[in-house]
Amino acid sequence: MGLALIVHGGAGAMARERYDAARAGCHAAAVAGWRVLRQGGSAVDAVSAAIVALEDNPGFNAGTGAVLTTAGHAQLDAGIMDGATLDAGAVAGVERVKNPIALARAVLASPHVLLMGAGAEQFAIESGLPLCDPAELVTQTQLERWRQGYQSGDDVNVGSLVSVSTISGISNGARNGVYAAASTDAPAVHSDAEKHGTVGAVAVDASGLVAAGASTGGIAAKHPGRIGDTPIVGAGFYAENGLGGVSSTGHGEDFIRLLLARRALDFIAGGMSAQAAASAAIRLLGDRVGGSGGLILLDGAGRVGYARNTPTMAHAFIVEGMDTPFAGV
Secondary structure (H helix, E strand, C coil): CCCEEEEEEEEECCCHHHHHHHHHHHHHHHHHHHHHHHCCCCHHHHHHHHHHHHHCCCCCCCCCCCCCCCCCCCCEEEEEEECCCCCEEEEEEECCCCCHHHHHHHHHCCCCCEEEHHHHHHHHHHCCCCCCCHHHHCCHHHHHHHHCCCCCCCCCCCCCCCCCCCCCCCCCCEECCEECCCCCCCCCCCCCCCCCCCEEEEEECCCCCEEEEEEECCCCCCCCCCCCCCCCECCCEEEECCCEEEEEEECHHHHHHHCHHHHHHHHHHCCCCHHHHHHHHHHHHHHHHCCCEEEEEEECCCCEEEEECCCEEEEEEEECCCCCCEEEC
């Protein structure tokens, strides 16, 4: 058993000119998580570090640069799970937390599992985590896309699904309820940002502990208060020592209906390889509910699996013996 880490930056449609940025962002996140593992950190630490890197990258739909609700706000969800103890922590609908995965990590260490909205932000204060101005999360790119109705250049008709992968307080910056854009900005990775863009990571550490997590801004122009699969244990993420860990990305309601992250590990429990389990889970997503998206997976020994039925899924992984992460779309 060796160290392993895999990250994703969301599944969906992506213009070719965004491929390099997507690969670079996932590569940097994998390096951040791998550094933690190489220094003896836990899988939970590594997953947190990798997802923070993705949340801080304004090109991804998580943390800074997340898509906006119908009201023009960034509402963020995140979750993380420790496969040794089955402890999980998640938050939903937070607007004043720069790195919601850090808040989810704090929830994991508490008696709670899932906190939402103002209560989650109160818990952040109680846990010593700083709150940010909501405007800090809103980039100029997303503000302009929101003003245009997430249509001009966003709503890409990708046609039929492609085949499954076969590779092993109120802000002072608010104006009329809409937050001003932050100074940090970057083009969004996904061109169908109203549908996809969750980020996530899975890791196996030196002691064999498995952890998985995910973070998202949800779907663009979502109804305020809408919660997708990302903070839902068993749907958006799941980890259990001996079986592995999963992080999902796609149309969240379908992942919730199927509890797809947990189902992927059930396939491993039934004797499938990591890659076969990932592919089977995404095939089920399409066949059973007509859903779209992808997932990343490590089995208990750190073997890699990932699959999607969308045109692209930004990802990167590194395992013992590799000098640098492999990154792809």
